[in-house]
Amino acid sequence: MAARIGIFAVVVAVFLSIPAFSSAQDLQIVNAERRIDLSSHIVKAFLTLKVENIGKSAAAEMLLAFSPTQIKNLAMVQALAITGKKKKKTYLPLDVKPTEQPDAPNDTGYYRVTFVSPLGPGETVSLEVLYILTHSLEPFPVEITQSESQLVYYHDSAVILSPYHVKQQTTFVKTPSTRVESFTSIEPANRAGKEIKYGPYENRASYSYAPVIIHFENNSPFAVVEELVREIEISHWGSLQITENYRLTHGGARHKGVFSRVDYQSKRSVSGASSFNALLAVLPPRVNSVYYRDDIGNISTSHLRTGFRKSELEFEPRYPLFGGWRATFIIGYRVPLEDYLFEASDGRRYLNFTFGCPLVETIVNKLTIKVVLPEGSKDPSAILPFTVNQDLQVKYSYLDIVGRTVVVLQKDNVVPTHNVPFQVYYTFKPIYMLAEPFMLVSAFFFVFVASLAYVHIDLNIARK
Amino acid sequence: MAAKPIASPIPVALYPTLSVFTLAIGLVITAIFFIYETTSSRKNRSLGKELATSAVASVFLGFGSLFLLLASGVYV
DSSP, X not given: OHHHHHHHHHHHHHHHHHHHHHHHHSEEEEEEEEEEEOSSSSEEEEEEEEEEEOSSSXXXXXXXXXXXXXXXXXXXXXXXXXXXXXXXXEEXXXXXXEEOOTTOGGGOEEEEEEEEEEEOTTOEEEEEEEEEESSOEEESSSEEOTTSOOEEEEXXXXXXXXXXXXXXXXXXXXXSSSOEEEEOOOSSEEXXXXXXXXXXXXXXXXXXXXXXXXEEEOOSOOEEEEEEEEEEEEETTTEEEEEXXXXXXXXXXXXXXXXXXXXXXXXXXXXXXXXXXOEEEEEOSSOEEEEEEOSSOBOOOEEEEOOSSOEEEEEOOSSOBOTTOEEEEEEEEEEEGGGTEEEOXXXXXXXXXXOSOSBTTOEXXXXXXXXXOOTTOEEEEEEOSSOOEEEEEEEOOTTOSSOEEEEEEEEEEEOGGGOOEEEEEEEOOGGGGGHHHHHHHHHHHHHHHHHHHHHHOOOOOSOO | OOOEEOOOSSOGGGHHHHHHHHHHXXXXXXHHHHHHHHHXXXXXXXXXXXXXXXXXXXXXXXXXXXXXXXXXTOOO
């Protein structure tokens, strides 16, 4: 028995050590092309890698390395495997997970990408990696007046940080306008219009890093939602009521000095170049009863356009937002139940809804989604394609006795790429729907019985 | 797709009409109940009749108020 456990432990140890060994030494990146898009305050980077297995054993996965500051600001990492050539390319999504390596130099963070099938010795595979960074554009100058344009720093490395040897690589950085104050030049680097090209660099060793700083103008709206609480209330009587509480700020260079409304309205292209006053929310197609209000009351500066595939709510806060300014508001709407509630094959019901924030091109620092299940629901569970913090609460609403179960999903650093469907499963016996009318019926019956008792009770003292 | 959409047991468009009719019937039966109470004397009052009328009236009034709540947007 002990011998068996010993053999099992040795086999497990051998299996665990093999992936660690093969991923660090045996892979080599033949060609890497990185395109970084700095047009908005959400930094998107596309990496096209051609990975070759130069070892003797098959490699099932590879590691992507990120610097410590980038790891903190990474909102999403996605990887696709490219097969086929030219017109017949097919893209297969790969499993990407954050991981820790024990011997990481300088606190490098890692993501592990698992291949579709293990890469044999001598084989190559083409991958496309997308990663999104938030809060990575640092405004400099930190404070600007109303008439100045917003300039930001972007810190990165001209050489792609990788645990593998990279034979050839090029990095293209796209800026939103042609105004680039300065950029670190690491030969060969040159700029043409809105594009800065770093490379091609040959034969860089693993973990090589060449820090660059690009100082450029970015007047795109830095809309950051500090906190968003979305409450989705399911009513089996026919609708889904969604209430969203926003705390919106402008995350760019802080505004200093006075705000001149005259300058703002007369010289709109120059004054408040980095400010924004209109926001767009993409709502579901068959939406009704949309309201937009805040603590003061209803805000009328909004336009709703309903459509077949989606509805758009274009709304404006009560004032334009400059750097450091905040706006708090509530948006609520109702959608029909049959679009989102389904019955699974095992008899459970599930809600299929879109995660994330309906505002376009905004970062949400802290997102909380609360799914309020009807009274009498049991065994709630949520299925999401990425990790979130899950919790359960109880909410007391109209005609409730025991309260409604609330599934709370919480996630930090949410970008529009997180707007994917998720499901919340629960069991519900349809007979429980009668609990609400039964409560009303018994309330009315109590009134009748009280009047009956009043009529029948004889309070006379004198005998007839 | 194997998923079957779940809708309300009663079509949502019917809620306002249903609420008007059930409340009307409920109020008529309530009227019958109170007329019976006031016009009958202590001797020939029948408790069974009273309870039956009040039960039917409270069912109609209960469902009528539920449909009224749903029709006005308070999806309970």
